[in-house]
Amino acid sequence: MSLKSESPKGRNRMIKPFTFLDLKKRPYELLGIMALLMFLVSFVDSNSALDINMHDTYFVIANAHICWFFSGVLLFLWSMGVLFRPYIWSITLSWVQVILTLISVIAFLKIVMMDVSLSGVPRRYYAFTEFERQKSWFSTTSMYVFMLLLIVLGQLIFIINVIVGFLRKVSRSDPSKQ
16 A cells, blocks of 8 residues: 655655565564564453463463463564574575464464363363373374474574574675685
8 A cells, every 4th residue: 555645846756654564575573563463462362271280280371471471482583583684694594484483383372272171171170081182193282392393493494594694794794705
């Protein structure tokens, strides 16, 4: 969407809204947008929680806290993209890193927020009726591990992208190599 305005010399010029968001050249801006959206979504469903039963300990984590955690992680990754922008070697690798990160974070949140394993069961009773489901290789835990591995892979791609870009920039500016 563009708006026309009259310049002082009588020429028409186009005003483009959101010119600060150049997603083709800076894909990590999506991480900042997603962090903001995730932070806002955390206030929508504030009455649900993730229940984790490990041996004899029962952890209850509010979904809002999970959203806040991932908002902080995405803001950190966005700030690293802004900080290391001069050293980014390949925009394609940046896109791969951003897409892997966003897919894994969105899938993780979908799994957490749609987890219905104790749906309808009062909190003071344990329901151990799903042992057969937990034996499958594609359990919720393996999905969490897979999403974590995707996030780690994306960040390794970012580190490789920055290191190669830094080395290329140093080799171009080194007068002894010329």
